[in-house]
Amino acid sequence: MSSNNPWHVRASRHFPALCAASLALLLPIRSVAAPAPAYWFAGTNLIFTKAQTHGGELAVALDDPSLARFLIKLNATVAYDPGSRLVIVTSGDRRVVTFTLGDTRFENGPLLERAPFAPYAVGATAYIPFVTLAKALYVVPVKDGATTVLQPQIGGLDVRTRDRVTTVTLSSAVPIRFKRTSPGGSERLTLVFSGVASTLETKRSIGGSAELRGVSIQSGGTARNPTTTMTFDATPQTMHVLANSDTPNVIAVAFAKSGVGLSGVPIPDAGDAASVIAAAPRPSSSAPSTESSAGPSDEYAPVGSEVPAEAAIPPPPLGSPVVVTSLDLLPADAALNVRVGVSGPVRYEWHRLTDNRWYVDLKNAMLGIPARDEQPPGSAATGLRVRQLAGDQNPTVRIAFTLVSPRQVNVVASDNGFTIAIGGLDDLEPQRVGTGRVAGGMLIASAPLANPGDLWSTPAAMLHPIVPTNPKLIVIDPGHGGSDAGAAHNGLTEKALNLDISKRLRAILVARGWQVEMTRYTDTDVFAANGSAHDELQARCDIANNAGARMFVSVHINSYTDAALNGTTTYFYKDSDRALADAVHRRLASVGTADKGVRKEEFYVIHHTTMPATLIETAFLSNASDASLLKLPAFLQRVAVAIADGLGDYASRNPVNATSTSDGS
Amino acid sequence: MKVLRAVVVLAVLVVAAYLAYRYLVQPPGRSADTITVYYCKTDGVTLVAWKVSRDPRMDPNKVAFYATAQALAGPPVSVEAIRFPAGTIVKHVDLSGSTATVDLGGTISRSAGGSFAESGEFRGLIWTLTALPGITAVQIKVDGAKVATLPGGHLELEQPLARSSF
Ligand SMILES: [Zn+2]
Numbered sequence: 001m002s003s004n005n006p007w008h009v010r011a012s013r014h015f016p017a018l019c020a021a022s023l024a025l026l027l028p029i030r031s032v033a034a035p036a037p038a039y040w041f042a043g044t045n046l047i048f049t050k051a052q053t054h055g056g057e058l059a060v061a062l063d064d065p066s067l068a069r070f071l072i073k074l075n076a077t078v079a080y081d082p083g084s085r086l087v088i089v090t091s092g093d094r095r096v097v098t099f100t101l102g103d104t105r106f107e108n109g110p111l112l113e114r115a116p117f118a119p120y121a122v123g124a125t126a127y128i129p130f131v132t133l134a135k136a137l138y139v140v141p142v143k144d145g146a147t148t149v150l151q152p153q154i155g156g157l158d159v160r161t162r163d164r165v166t167t168v169t170l171s172s173a174v175p176i177r178f179k180r181t182s183p184g185g186s187e188r189l190t191l192v193f194s195g196v197a198s199t200l201e202t203k204r205s206i207g208g209s210a211e212l213r214g215v216s217i218q219s220g221g222t223a224r225n226p227t228t229t230m231t232f233d234a235t236p237q238t239m240h241v242l243a244n245s246d247t248p249n250v251i252a253v254a255f256a257k258s259g260v261g262l263s264g265v266p267i268p269d270a271g272d273a274a275s276v277i278a279a280a281p282r283p284s285s286s287a288p289s290t291e292s293s294a295g296p297s298d299e300y301a302p303v304g305s306e307v308p309a310e311a312a313i314p315p316p317p318l319g320s321p322v323v324v325t326s327l328d329l330l331p332a333d334a335a336l337n338v339r340v341g342v343s344g345p346v347r348y349e350w351h352r353l354t355d356n357r358w359y360v361d362l363k364n365a366m367l368g369i370p371a372r373d374e375q376p377p378g379s380a381a382t383g384l385r386v387r388q389l390a391g392d393q394n395p396t397v398r399i400a401f402t403l404v405s406p407r408q409v410n411v412v413a414s415d416n417g418f419t420i421a422i423g424g425l426d427d428l429e430p431q432r433v434g435t436g437r438v439a440g441g442m443l444i445a446s447a448p449l450a451n452p453g454d455l456w457s458t459p460a461a462m463l464h465p466i467v468p469t470n471p472k473l474i475v476i477d478p479g480h481g482g483s484d485a486g487a488a489h490n491g492l493t494e495k496a497l498n499l500d501i502s503k504r505l506r507a508i509l510v511a512r513g514w515q516v517e518m519t520r521y522t523d524t525d526v527f528a529a530n531g532s533a534h535d536e537l538q539a540r541c542d543i544a545n546n547a548g549a550r551m552f553v554s555v556h557i558n559s560y561t562d563a564a565l566n567g568t569t570t571y572f573y574k575d576s577d578r579a580l581a582d583a584v585h586r587r588l589a590s591v592g593t594a595d596k597g598v599r600k601e602e603f604y605v606i607h608h609t610t611m612p613a614t615l616i617e618t619a620f621l622s623n624a625s626d627a628s629l630l631k632l633p634a635f636l637q638r639v640a641v642a643i644a645d646g647l648g649d650y651a652s653r654n655p656v657n658a659t660s661t662s663d664g665s
Numbered sequence: 666m667k668v669l670r671a672v673v674v675l676a677v678l679v680v681a682a683y684l685a686y687r688y689l690v691q692p693p694g695r696s697a698d699t700i701t702v703y704y705c706k707t708d709g710v711t712l713v714a715w716k717v718s719r720d721p722r723m724d725p726n727k728v729a730f731y732a733t734a735q736a737l738a739g740p741p742v743s744v745e746a747i748r749f750p751a752g753t754i755v756k757h758v759d760l761s762g763s764t765a766t767v768d769l770g771g772t773i774s775r776s777a778g779g780s781f782a783e784s785g786e787f788r789g790l791i792w793t794l795t796a797l798p799g800i801t802a803v804q805i806k807v808d809g810a811k812v813a814t815l816p817g818g819h820l821e822l823e824q825p826l827a828r829s830s831f
Contacts, residue, residue, distance in 0.1 A: 075751060075752075077752050077753075077754045077770075077772075078754070079730075079734060079754040079755050079756060079770070081727075081730050081755075081756070081757050081758065083726075083757065083759075084724070084726060084727040084730045084731075084758070085724075085727065086727050086730055086731060086734075088730070088731065088734040088754075088755070090734065090737065090738045090754070092751075093742050094738045094739055094741070094742050094748070094751075095738065095741075096717075096734055096735055096738045098731060098734070100720065100723070100727075103720070103722075105720065107718065107719070107720065110717070110718050112718070112720070158741070158742075158743040160743055167743065169742055169743040171742060245742060246742075246748055246751070247742065247751050250742045252742075252743070479819075480817060484816065484817040485817070486779075486817055487779045494779075532812075532813065533812055533813040533814040533815065533816055533817075533818060534812070534813030534814075534823065537813060537814060538813070556780060556819070558779050558780060558781045559779040559781070559782075560707075560747075560779060560781050560782055561748075561782070562707055562745075564707075565707060565709075565781070569709070569781070571780075596709065597710075599709075599710075599784075600831070601780070601784050601819075601820065601831065602820060602821045602826070602830045602831070603780065603819045603820060603821065604813060604814050604819065604820075604821040605819075607821055615780075615819070617779075617780055617781065620781075622779075
C-alpha cells in the first residue's frame, strides 16, 4: 500500500503487529478497571487517573490531566465532537490522526490503521487507545528495567528537490533541539538531536538530487535520554541553511550549490526549531499592553481622549458647541428619569454594551456643569458618570449608566433638552445602538436600530440621516492601538508605526487643503481598552460615517511567521472602491518595497465604512529588509506621501459633485 | 456423514477466512473516498487543493468536522502554506441549511497573526468546507461565540463567509 500522499516518506509500518492486533479483536474484549500502569515520560511518571485497561491496552479519557500534559509536551491538540463521534488529534508536526467511536480503524494521515479496541464514550468524554495514539504521534514505549519509558522519536524524513534546492524536512514527536558537530562551511553536515530516538531507516540514499547523496541516521544514548545523530552527505560546493518551518516539531535543512539562492539562516552550533520559526513571538493581543494609555478600569475611554502631544496642525473648528446646562435625577421606584438641559439643538448617539452598560454621547457639546460619578437613587442603575470627552475635533459629552439588568432605555424630548428614561422592566431583546437629534424640546430625528446586525445592513442614509457629506474630509485610521498592539517583530510594533505614518499623512493632506480626522491620535483604543473587536472596529467606522467623510484610509503593517515574505498590499472590499485602492497602490509602487498587488478582502473597517475606503498593509515587519525600511523615518515619509498622492489622484478623477452616491470610476 | 460434516465445517471456515481477509485488507479502491482540502500558498493568492482520504463508512454529518480538522492542520509540513496558528482546534461543526457553523478553540484568539495570515487561513478553510456537497457558506465562531474579527484582527468573521467573500 503506497501512500497516496506524494510528499511524505514514512517510518516503517508494522503489518504483522497490526494483524495480531486485529486477531485480538476477534476475542471477547474485557474491560478491567485496574490501576493504570505508569509510564515514564519527559522526566516524570505519567499516572492516568481516568483510564481503563481494555484488551491489553490502556484506554485513557480525553479529559485525563496526564493525557493533557502528554499532548502539551508533544505540541499536539485534540478535538472531540460528541455529536459527530470523532476524536481528531493534530500532532506537533501537523498530521491528523482521526479516531471514530465504535470503530477500531483510525486514520493516521493518509493511512488507515487499526487499534486494538474501538474508542468509546463514557458520559461526556471519550476513551482512546493510549499506546496506539502515542505511536501515531511518534512516541514509542521502550522497556527500561521495570519501567516503560515513552520515548519520543524523529518519525518523519521528507526529501524534496525543487529549483536546484534539496530540502530535508525532519518531523519529531517533540520540539526539536539540536547541536551541530560538523564544522561550519563543511559539506558534510552532522546534527545531534537530543531527547529523541529514531525509528527511521539508518541509511537513506537520495536519488535525483545534485546536492545531497544521502543521510545516515544513528540512535544512541539511553532509553530515558536518547539522542539521534544525522549526517547529511552533500556533494562538493554545496551550501546549507536552516529553512523556515512553522512548528517547533519540524526542522528543514535546505541544500544548494553556492550561487543558487537559498532562503533561511545559517545553522547555529546549537539551537532549536522554535527559534528558527520567527524572529519574535506573535504578540498576545489579549494581554494588556504596558503602552496602553487607558487602563482597564477606564471602560469609557473615548475617541481621542487625550490631546496629542504634537498636534502640529490644529484641526478646523466646527460650529460652536451646545452646552449641557443641567442634569436632574428623578427616581421613581424601579425606574429612573434623567432630565438633561441643553442650550441648543444637539445630536446624540447611544450605545448599549453587552454587560448592561448604556451610554449616550452628545455630539459637539460642552459640559456646563461639573462632571459626575455617582450611584443614582432607585434600583434601576448602579452607576452614573457624566463627563466631557476632550476630543480632537468633536467635543462630546458622555452620560453613562451601569444598569442592573437589560433595562429599557428611551431618549425622549423634554423642555430645553431631553430625558433619558430608564424603565423598571428589562428589555428582552434590547437594541444596541441608535442616533437622534433634539431641538427646541422636540425629537427631530432618530434612528434606533432593530438589532446590532442591522448596523451594517441599514443603508448609511438611514443610519445617519442628519449628517451631511463633507467632501473635504478624509478620515485616517491608524490600525490597532492601546490594548491591541497589532503585530510585533524585529523590535517594531505595528500600532506605533501605523500612528507614525498616519500623522505624517495627516500633515501632508492638511497642507494640501484637506480636512483630516483620525480615528486615534495617540496610542489608545478607539472604543475601550480590551473591548470587543466589533465595538473597536465599528467605532472607527462610525467616526468616518458620522462625519460623512469623503474617503477612509486604514494604515497597517503586515507580519507573518515566514520571515521571507515582504511587500506592500492595498486592499478594498466594496467593488466600487477598487479604483481608490488602485490609485493608492500605483503611488505606493515607488516607495521601495515589493509589490504584492491590490486585493479584495472582507476586512471589517473597509466593509462597514460607507465612503470609498482602502486598507494599506505597508510592508512586513516580520521581514528583515522591510523592517529595516520601516525603521527609517524617510521611508515612513515616502509611504505617507505616496498615500496622499494616491488619494489626490483618486479625488481628482472622481469629483464628488459629479454624482452624490456613486464613487466608482 | 462424518465426511459431509467435515466438508461443511471446512466450507464455513473457508468462507469465514475469506470474509475476515476482506475485512482486514481494505480494497485499494479507497481513492473515491476522499475529501478535497484547500490551502493558500505563501504568495497569499494561490489556492491549492489536496486530497485527504476518509473512511468510506464515515457518517456524512461527520465529514465537515473532519474536513475542518484537516484544513486547520494544513498540508504536510514540507509544503509551504499559510497555516492556522499551531494549537488551533475545531470544537464543533454544525450544519444548518447550506451554512456550516465552525466553532474554533480559543487558542486562535491568542495568536492573531496579521491580515496576511488571517486571509490565507480562512480562505483555505472556507474553500475546503464549501467543497463539500450542500455547503455554501461558513459561519466562524470562537469558543462558541460569534466574533467580529479575531482580537487585533482584520478579517470580518461576524457573518457567514462564502467563496465570494474573498
Ligand atoms: Zn494590522
